[in-house]
Structures are given as structure tokens and as C-alpha cells.
Amino acid sequence: MNSFLALLKNDGAQHARLLAGPVLILMVLGMMILPLPPVILDLLFTFNISLSVIILLVAMFTKKPLDFAAFPAVLLFATLLRLALNVASTRVVLLHGHKGPDAAGQVIEAFGHFLVGGNFAVGIIVFVILVIINFVVITKGAGRIAEVGARFTLDAMPGKQMAIDADLNAGLIGEDDARKRRVEVAQEAEFYGSMDGASKFVRGDAVAGLLIMVINVIGGLIVGVAQHGLSFSDAGRVYTLLTIGDGLVAQIPALVISTAAGVVVSRVATEQDVGQQMVSQLFANPAVMFITAGILTLMGLIPNMPHFAFLLLAAILAGAGWVVYKRQQEEKAALADEPMKNQAAVEAAAAEASWSDVALVDPLGLEVGYRLISLVDHAQNGELLHRIRSLRKKFAQDMGFLPPVVHIRDNLELKPTEYRILLSGVEVGRGAATPDQWLAIDPGEVAMKLPGKVTTDPAFGLPAVWIDVSLREQAQIAGYTVVDAGTVIATHLNHLMHRYGANLLGRQEVQQLLDHIGKESPKLVEDLVPKVVSLSLLQKLLRGLLDEEVPIRDARTIIETLVEHAPRLAALNPNGTGPDPAELLSLVRVALGRAIVQQWFPGEGDLRVIGLDPRLERVLAQALTSSGVLEPGLAETVLQDAQRAVQTQEENGDAPVLVVPPVLRASLSRFLRHHLPQLGVLSNYEIPDERMLRVTTVIGGTQA
Incomplete structure (x- = not known):
């Protein structure tokens, strides 16, 4: 009822x-x-x-x-x-x-x-x-x-x-x-x-x-x-x-x-609403109220002026200014006491050493200066915390495994607006972010220059400038990509997580991945570890894929490929040390070829790629098969030609992808990846049969 x-x-x-x-x-x-x-x-x-x-x-x-x-x-x-x-x-x-x-x-x-x-x-x-x-x-x-x-x-x-x-x-x-x-x-x-x-x-x-x-x-x-x-x-x-x-x-x-x-x-x-804006901004500076009170006092002392009205209002403004000044001094004193309290806690803890003093290195860490604490503070509803949670979820969906938790700490040794990103305790990225300003990033075709602190985007190295909040819409109209301080840090962290994804995949993550797959396909996991490959070999193979930002979402295909080919490769190895990891990785990449190509070339059009000149291909094959390394002169020539080819591809709006024979793919990828991280190296066997290959730029020769 x-x-x-x-x-x-x-x-x-x-x-x-x-x-x-x-x-x-x-x-x-x-x-x-x-x-x-x-x-x-x-x-x-x-x-x-x-x-x-x-x-x-x-x-x-x-x-x-x-x-x-x-x-x-x-x-x-x-x-x-x-x-x-x-x-x-x-x-x-x-x-x-x-x-x-x-x-x-x-x-x-x-x-x-x-x-x-x-x-x-x-x-x-x-x-x-x-x-x-x-x-x-x-x-x-x-x-x-x-x-x-x-x-x-x-x-x-x-x-x-x-x-x-x-x-x-x-x-x-x-x-x-x-x-x-x-x-x-x-x-x-x-x-x-x-x-x-x-x-x-x-x-x-x-x-x-x-x-x-x-x-x-x-x-x-x-x-x-x-x-x-x-x-x-x-x-x-x-x-x-x-x-x-x-x-x-x-x-x-x-x-x-x-x-x-x-x-x-x-x-x-x-x-804030209009009333809060006016009160907080008009009466936020005690010096303004003191000066106004002094002017009103002088005017009230002039003969024939309404003394009561002027002097009363001057007294009210002076009292309000004193209250605001005292409150600001108390806030500053509270901030100054925090480092002293932390130091006292450290001294008390250091009185007796124990195993609790041995701090393990975090797989992934973020350290911030004191002006950035508000972005990561639970009590202040730090927006960066929510962004990092969403970032980890998106990374897991894209790459196929759950990355370690990002441990966030404040570091008084950093500059107030600085932050740094640590991987296993080692710094892999550093930048600066101003909480009360916006970063206007120049994508290359902006209509005007903006006043502010000139800098570079910490994630991708693009020219940028820190601007006031009031210039945000003007910057967007001019063609800038405008983001806040939390987005700058989160984007930098996301970029580095993809770049060092292989280092984030430890044995614990591999075992958790197997446990997750085993819930739906228990027999598939039972046939893999340890019957076919060891956990350490599986980790090495998955890291090899992540080194070149190849997602491991399709774990079923990866496992089925290993179960099919690992015993045969192990039997061919006369030393009895198991299958060759490099050959296994090549076979896994071939099985994932459709997904790898789709990552670089969305849709169903032609693949406009970079190729090798036949003569250079023969020279590289001979050099890599005989000594395993390239001569300095040849390496410099290949690198310069590759840089020009990547620039040509990007100017034409094509993906920077080099397609080579399978025997050269792994070696060239390792060599070029350190100098040209944006370049992808694929083998001919990884290209699906239904995709048309068109070589638009050639390394070591003229354009096709």
C-alpha cells in the first residue's frame, strides 16, 4: 500500500x-x-x-x-x-x-x-x-x-x-x-x-x-x-x-x-557561487582592507565631512583585515609545522633499528613536490588519484594485464611544482606542473602566441606554455590542446607505463594472469606450465611482446601457439635446454599478426609501409648472421636512412612501420627501437594474407 x-x-x-x-x-x-x-x-x-x-x-x-x-x-x-x-x-x-x-x-x-x-x-x-x-x-x-x-x-x-x-x-x-x-x-x-x-x-x-x-x-x-x-x-x-x-x-x-x-x-x-567568489576575492587580501581603512580615516578627519560614517566604516574594514591577516598567519604556521612533525616522527622511529626499517622498492612510484600534494591527497579529494585508478584500468584493458599499484609519496627534496616517476626505485621520468594553471600544448599549427611560462610537454616533448585559467578558452580557440596539472602528470605516467610495460610484468603478474585465464580455460593452463614452458620462460616471452608495445590481451592465442610449437622446438635443440625463446617469440608474433597490424593500420585499407633496398637487405642479412652486430659505418647509414624514412611517412600521414624478412626483424627492432621509439618493425610473415602491402619509402635506396 x-x-x-x-x-x-x-x-x-x-x-x-x-x-x-x-x-x-x-x-x-x-x-x-x-x-x-x-x-x-x-x-x-x-x-x-x-x-x-x-x-x-x-x-x-x-x-x-x-x-x-x-x-x-x-x-x-x-x-x-x-x-x-x-x-x-x-x-x-x-x-x-x-x-x-x-x-x-x-x-x-x-x-x-x-x-x-x-x-x-x-x-x-x-x-x-x-x-x-x-x-x-x-x-x-x-x-x-x-x-x-x-x-x-x-x-x-x-x-x-x-x-x-x-x-x-x-x-x-x-x-x-x-x-x-x-x-x-x-x-x-x-x-x-x-x-x-x-x-x-x-x-x-x-x-x-x-x-x-x-x-x-x-x-x-x-x-x-x-x-x-x-x-x-x-x-x-x-x-x-x-x-x-x-x-x-x-x-x-x-x-x-x-x-x-x-x-x-x-x-x-x-x-564557488557568485556570492562566495565576491567575498573570497574582494576580502582575501588584508593589505587592501588596511589601505582602504586608512583612506576612509583621512577622509573622515576632513572638516564638514560626516565623521561618524567614515570612521565607523574604516574601523569595520580594519577589524576585518586584522581577522583575515591572523587567519592567514595561522595557516602558514600550520604548514611550517608539518615538516617538523615529520622530522620528529623520523627521529623517534630511528631510535631502534628493526626489519620494519627495511623498505622494499616499489615497482611503480610517483613522488611530488609539496605544491602538488593537493592533487594526491585523499582528504582534499585529489583528482589525480581518480585519474590514476582510471589509467590503471584502461592500461589493463589495452595491454592485457593489471599493472602494479602506483605508490605516491611527497618528496621535500623536489621543487614545489616538480614530480618524478620511479620504476623499481629508479627515476624514468621527471616534470613540473602548476596546480593553479593550465598547460597549453602546441600541436604544430597554432594561430597565436600566449603569455606564460614556456616549457615542453613532459610526455611527448611538444612545445607548450603554462597559462592562467582566464586564458583557457582563448588558447583552445587558437588551436592549443589545453590540459590541467593533474592531466599532465597522468598523461606522462600513462606514456611511461606503456613504454616500460615489460618491466611492470613480474612473475607475480604472470602467475595472476595464468590464474585469471585458468578460471575459464583450466585445461589450457595445465598443459602450458610447467609441462611445455617454465614460468620464467613464459615471462620472458610476454616481456618480449611488451617491449614493442604489443598487447598480450589475446592470451589464448599466445598459449595455444606455445603449446603447439614449444615441444617441437625443444626437440630440435640438441643441448636439451628447451625451446629457443627467440624462435618462440617470432612464432607468437606471427600468430598475433592480425592484431599487431590492426594496431598500426586500423581499418581495411592498403598498408603503406617502409621497406629495405634489396642490396641493403642482403648486406644486413650477411652481417647479422655472421657476426650478429652491424659495423659502425653501416649502422650509422641505416639509422640516418631510417630517420629520413620515418619523417617522410609522418609527413605523408602514414604509419612509421618497417617491414623486413623474419631473419632480420628481431635484430633490426632492437637496434632501431632505442633511437626511433616511434618506429614499428614487422616481418613479412606477420602481415595477414588479405591485407595489401604497398612500400612507399625505401631505406638504402630511392622511393618506390
Whole structure:
């Protein structure tokens, strides 16, 4: 029964929300067509005022524009409601205005008499001033901001989409997060476009209010004199006061809603609402408040100045500045005490040595300077922690095994904004990141230079510059890829994890991989280890694949290939030491050939690759089979030709892949990988039969 009542209640609330729009339209049409009694007018005018206050407060408490995405539609309906009330009140004023000041309701009477003292000249001046403030100042400024915001948002859309794609490819976000962020980018563009158009309604409403007042005054004079026999002065006084009251009761909510529109489009999106931004930024510097208090004190001491007002406000500002100064000093002292507490803990622990003092080396570690601690602190909800979790999950999905946990520590020996990445205790990467700035990376075709600290992207070595938050959209429009400090560190870590993936695969990870496969194919795992190959040999083979960033996701194919060929190769080895790892690895790569080729050449088109000149191929085969190494002169020539070939491939938009005979593949890959890590070396046997091979660049000869 309770569940039925709850369901009924939810359905009722949903139907009420669905009917809100049609009911409002019917109200607007009814006010324009049907005559309304003064009591209903009072209720509707009061509702209009309360609605405008609600809209302003909601705009003040939103933290980003999309939190109030319905504002353009709300603005349109509020404007229609106000104009419909003007029509309804005009009808009542002209029909019954001769009966007295309360003929159109008590709200209009209050605004016409009490607010302006019953003086229609003062009322006209006040009304005109309100219209000027609304039309010239607030509405015009908000409309211009909305227009520029819409233009910048649309221009920045490609850059934002590229940033989302970059985060997705780097494994920092998942498909659902990427889809959600793309929807937010599209909604933001639609919002600013709608605000650009909705601001025209507000300007038109201000003009309409002024015209309606003039028409009502002239119409009231005609009706009062011609139809009701009033004198010209009496008709002017009665109808003008009623018209002014009607105009003020409509213009004040219009001014409030225009202010709300200006707040929505002029604020900068942060984690604070407008009130928090103003308080935290206006009164964050005690020196500003002390100087202002001193200026007010000097002005208060000037003869004939209102001493009480100036000196009271100066005292309040000086007291507030002192409170802010004391709080900042306490925060600095707390930060300074942290290293001393850590040192005391270290000294206490060093009193007696034990096995707990022997720290094992972490397989994968990240050390940060003290300014980056907020990015990795659980208490401060460090965003980098969530990114690293997503990164490990994406790495496991891409490469086929779960990497070790990233152990994060602070290191006071590093510079405040520095970090370094450790592999088995050895530094493999170092960089710097500024938490309160964004890194604008130049992909090669930017439209302008940006002010900031020039640097290079730590992951890929691209030119970049650290910029302020306010320049983010401008940088995206100019063609930069803009990322925050957490993304910089996570991308660098992801790049190094793929580069050193073989070193992350220890025996424990191999055993865990076998246990995971054994849950679905227990017989396959039983036939492999230790009957066919040992655990150490399996680890060596898997590391050989990961050395060239070949995923080991297809573990079934790898195991089946080993089970099929390892006994035969072991029988051919006269020394009885088991199968040759290099031959086994070549056979595994052939079995994974389709996946390896797909990694370099997505789709089903031709494979545009780099080839070897036949003469150079014969020389290399002779040199590698006889001595196993290349002469220095020959090695330098091959390396220079390979560099030119890679550059040509990249300029043509083709993948930098070299296809060679199987006998040369392993040796050339080891030699070239250290100098050209972006170059992939494949053998002819790894190319699927259905893929067409086209040699576009030749090493050691002319272009084909």
C-alpha cells in the first residue's frame, strides 16, 4: 500500500511538472483576453515579483551556467507574463480608473502613491531612470556578454572536443565520461546561443514598458476627459498615477530579472557561487582592507565631512583585515609545522633499528613536490588519484594485464611544482606542473602566441606554455590542446607505463594472469606450465611482446601457439635446454599478426609501409648472421636512412612501420627501437594474407 501511494505521489509530481508550461501559457493568454478583477491582479503582480526574486537568487547560487540551463526559456516566459500583466492592468486602469486610486488593485495603488509620494512628476522621473538603468546599462551589457560568450564558446568547441578525445585515448576517462563531457560541451554552446537571443527579449521588454506608459497616459487623458467628464488636470493626475504605479510594478521585476541575466552570463565558472567568489576575492587580501581603512580615516578627519560614517566604516574594514591577516598567519604556521612533525616522527622511529626499517622498492612510484600534494591527497579529494585508478584500468584493458599499484609519496627534496616517476626505485621520468594553471600544448599549427611560462610537454616533448585559467578558452580557440596539472602528470605516467610495460610484468603478474585465464580455460593452463614452458620462460616471452608495445590481451592465442610449437622446438635443440625463446617469440608474433597490424593500420585499407633496398637487405642479412652486430659505418647509414624514412611517412600521414624478412626483424627492432621509439618493425610473415602491402619509402635506396 505504501509503495502504491509513493508511486502515485511520484506520478502526480511528474504530471504537475509536465503541466507547468501549458498552464503558464493559458494564464498569459487569459490575462490578455479576459478582464481580471483587481484582487486577481494583486495576486498576479505579487507572483511576478516573487518569481523575479527567485530567478535572481537561483542565478546567484549557480556555480556554472549549465546549472541553470533553463534560464533562457524562463526569461522568455517571465517576459510574456509581465507583458500580459501590463495588458490586463491597462484594461482595468482605462475602464475603472475614474473610480479612484484603488480601481486597479492595491499593489498598483501602493506603487503609485506610497513609493513616489503620490507625485506623478516624481513617479515619471523614477520610472524613466529605472528604464534607463535596465535598458542602457544592465540589458545592453548582458546582451553584449552573451553575444561574445556564444561566439567564443562555438569557436572553442573543436578544441574542447580534441581535449576530450585526448583524455579518452590516454585512458584518463572512460566512454561514459567522454560522452557526458561531449554532451556538456554541446549544451554549453546551445545555452550561450539561447542567451544571446533571449537578451533581445529583455531589451524589447524595456522598450515596451516605456511605450506602454506613454500610451496609457495619453489613453487615460482621452478616456477621462471624453468619456467620464473629468477635467484635464484631474484626468491627468488620476490616470498618470495609476499608469506610473502599473509601470513601476512591472519595471522593478524586469530590472531584477535583467540583473539575473547579467549574473548568469558574466560570471566565471568555478566551484564557488557568485556570492562566495565576491567575498573570497574582494576580502582575501588584508593589505587592501588596511589601505582602504586608512583612506576612509583621512577622509573622515576632513572638516564638514560626516565623521561618524567614515570612521565607523574604516574601523569595520580594519577589524576585518586584522581577522583575515591572523587567519592567514595561522595557516602558514600550520604548514611550517608539518615538516617538523615529520622530522620528529623520523627521529623517534630511528631510535631502534628493526626489519620494519627495511623498505622494499616499489615497482611503480610517483613522488611530488609539496605544491602538488593537493592533487594526491585523499582528504582534499585529489583528482589525480581518480585519474590514476582510471589509467590503471584502461592500461589493463589495452595491454592485457593489471599493472602494479602506483605508490605516491611527497618528496621535500623536489621543487614545489616538480614530480618524478620511479620504476623499481629508479627515476624514468621527471616534470613540473602548476596546480593553479593550465598547460597549453602546441600541436604544430597554432594561430597565436600566449603569455606564460614556456616549457615542453613532459610526455611527448611538444612545445607548450603554462597559462592562467582566464586564458583557457582563448588558447583552445587558437588551436592549443589545453590540459590541467593533474592531466599532465597522468598523461606522462600513462606514456611511461606503456613504454616500460615489460618491466611492470613480474612473475607475480604472470602467475595472476595464468590464474585469471585458468578460471575459464583450466585445461589450457595445465598443459602450458610447467609441462611445455617454465614460468620464467613464459615471462620472458610476454616481456618480449611488451617491449614493442604489443598487447598480450589475446592470451589464448599466445598459449595455444606455445603449446603447439614449444615441444617441437625443444626437440630440435640438441643441448636439451628447451625451446629457443627467440624462435618462440617470432612464432607468437606471427600468430598475433592480425592484431599487431590492426594496431598500426586500423581499418581495411592498403598498408603503406617502409621497406629495405634489396642490396641493403642482403648486406644486413650477411652481417647479422655472421657476426650478429652491424659495423659502425653501416649502422650509422641505416639509422640516418631510417630517420629520413620515418619523417617522410609522418609527413605523408602514414604509419612509421618497417617491414623486413623474419631473419632480420628481431635484430633490426632492437637496434632501431632505442633511437626511433616511434618506429614499428614487422616481418613479412606477420602481415595477414588479405591485407595489401604497398612500400612507399625505401631505406638504402630511392622511393618506390
